[in-house]
Amino acid sequence: xxxxxxxxxxxxxxxxxxxxxxxxxxxxxxxxxxxxxxxxxxxxxxxxxxxxxxxxxxxxxxxxxxxxxxxxxxxxxxxxxxxxxxxxxxxxxxxxxxxxxxxxxxxxxxxxxxxxxxxxxxxxxxxxxxxxxxxxxxxxxxxxxxxxxxxxxxxxxxxxxxxxxxxxxxxxxxxxxxxxxxxxxxxxxxxxxxxxxxxxxxxxxxxxxxxxxxxxxxxxxxxxxxxxxxxxxxxxxxxxxxxxxxxxxxxxxxxxxxxxxxxxxxxxxxxxxxxxxxxxxxxxxxxxxxxxxxxxxxxxxxx
Numbered sequence: 001x002x003x004x005x006x007x008x009x010x011x012x013x014x015x016x017x018x019x020x021x022x023x024x025x026x027x028x029x030x031x032x033x034x035x036x037x038x039x040x041x042x043x044x045x046x047x048x049x050x051x052x053x054x055x056x057x058x059x060x061x062x063x064x065x066x067x068x069x070x071x072x073x074x075x076x077x078x079x080x081x082x083x084x085x086x087x088x089x090x091x092x093x094x095x096x097x098x099x100x101x102x103x104x105x106x107x108x109x110x111x112x113x114x115x116x117x118x119x120x121x122x123x124x125x126x127x128x129x130x131x132x133x134x135x136x137x138x139x140x141x142x143x144x145x146x147x148x149x150x151x152x153x154x155x156x157x158x159x160x161x162x163x164x165x166x167x168x169x170x171x172x173x174x175x176x177x178x179x180x181x182x183x184x185x186x187x188x189x190x191x192x193x194x195x196x197x198x199x200x201x202x203x204x205x206x207x208x209x210x211x212x213x214x215x216x217x218x219x220x221x222x223x224x225x226x227x228x229x230x231x232x233x234x235x236x237x238x239x240x241x242x243x244x245x246x247x248x249x250x251x252x253x254x255x256x257x258x259x260x261x262x263x264x265x266x267x268x269x270x271x272x273x274x275x276x277x278x279x280x281x282x283x284x285x286x287x288x289x290x291x292x293x294x295x296x297x298x299x300x301x302x303x
Contacts, residue, residue: 004148008045008066011117011300013172016160016163024094024158024159024160024224025095025096025160025161027100027163027165028094028096028103028160029095029097030096030103030107030138031094031096031101031103031104031130031138032094032105032132032158033231034054034092034138034291035091035094035105035128036090036128036248036256037055038050038053038140039088039089040091042051042086042088042089042160043083043088044115044161045082046079046082046083047082047085047086047087047088047293048073048076048082049082050093051069051073051140051143051187051200052070054140054141055069055070055140055143056069056131056133056139056141057070057137058141058301059139059142059143059242060128060141060142060207060256061142061144062065062144062273062294063217064272064273064292064296064297065164065296066243066256067271069159079221079238080117083114084113084114084115085111085112085113085114085115085261086112086114087110088109088111088112089097089108089110089126089199090107090111090156091105091106091108091158092105092106092107092154092155092156092157092158092159093105093107093158093159093160093211094106094158094160095160095161095252095279095289096252096269097247097248097249097251097252098163098164098247098249098251099247099248099249100132100246100253101131101132101247101248101249101254102129102130102131102132102245102246102248102252102253102288103129103130103138104127104128104129104130104252104254104277105127105128105130106125106126106127106128106149106219106290107125107126107156107172107297108123108124108125108126108152108156109123109124109125109126110124111153114117117177117179118170118274122147123147123148123149123150123151123152124146124147124148124195125143125146125148125213125218125219126143126144127143127144127145127213127277127290127292128140128142128143128144129143129209129254129277131143131227131245135264141245142254142256143273144292144294145219145292146213146214146215146217146219146292146293147215147216148214148216148217149216149217149218150220152218154218154278155302159245159301161207161209161289162203164251164279164280164281164282166193166280166281166282166283166284171278173250175246175248175250177297178246178247178250178253179244179253181250182244182246182253182255182278182286183241183255183261183287185205185217185278186241186244186276188205188254189201189205189288190238190239190240192204192205193235193236194238198213199227199231202223202226202227203223205288206222206223206226206287206288207223207279207281207287207288207289208228208290209221209222209289209290209301210222210223210287210288210289210290211270211289211290211291212226212290212291212292212293213290213292213293214293215293215295217239220281229282234261236260236261236274236293237259237260237261237269238259238260239258239259239260239274240257240259241256241257242256242257243253243255243256243257243271244256250280251279251280252277252279252280253277253278253279254275254276254277254278255272255275255278256275256276257270257273257274257292258272258273258274259271259272259273261295270295271295271296272294272295272296273293273294273295274291274292274293275289275290275291275292275294275296276288276290276291277289
């Protein structure tokens with residue numbers, strides 16, 4: 001039986017509202033403060049200069065393929081007026097590893113053109129992973145964003161998931177072993193989706209506060225909202241994670257790679273790259289907390 005469209009929409013809206021917590025775990029404040037300082041610096045010196053200051057040397061972005069940002073920009077021509085276009089953003093959701101060395105933030109962004117051309121304002125949502133450096137500084141190690149269909153009008157109250165109280169200590173593994181376990185979770189996730197379908201896989205692999213980002217869409221927040229959304233929208237056909245990183249505590253990490261999307265051969269396959277955020281739950285199982293896709297333009301897909 002088909003569920004009426006208005007009931008699907010109502011369910012989606014209600015679950016988004018219910019998924020928004022009202023408190024912030026104080027442990028996340030260092031990474032949130034780093035993000036806010038980054039955003040402030042962007043308005044003072046321009047986004048490119050701020051990126052160069054706050055990005056780690058090996059920080060990765062999609063342009064449109066994965067590249068190290070600083071390496072990609074080292075030969076870029078200097079900007080005559082770094083503030084001709086301004087980029088503003090703010091974190092509204094964040095989390096941090098139990099050892100306080102690894103975290104992420106996400107929130108709305110606005111790019112405004114102040115030139116005589118007055119190009120249309122760009123509204124987006126960013127997602128950044130941060131890593132504490134040996135010097136004690138926080139640096140962005142991965143940054144990605146999606147375009148919104150219009151201005152973000154949701155809550156801007158800073159929030160975060162409640163700290164996880166694990167039933168048992170995490171296994172004492174090396175970072176490389178933790179990374180291997182995350183990549184295995186990626187493979188298990190893909191195998192389950194391809195065998196059982198995405199909606200049948202949700203409860204096994206997704207965190208209840210999971211966030212999914214798609215181009216020209218507002219973020220889909222919470223497992224119930226995602227269940228409704230993908231009951232009528234196809235999920236990714238296949239994907240392959242090629243790189244990952246994990247906190248030394250082994251409870252927070254990310255992976256990224258390429259994906260293919262299509263409708264069983266009826267339409268040309270769409271290709272792109274994805275970022276997955278992962279967190280261990282109370283039973284030490286990896287759970288997906290974020291997915292951001294960055295589709296390739298048709299001409300870039302042919303490369």
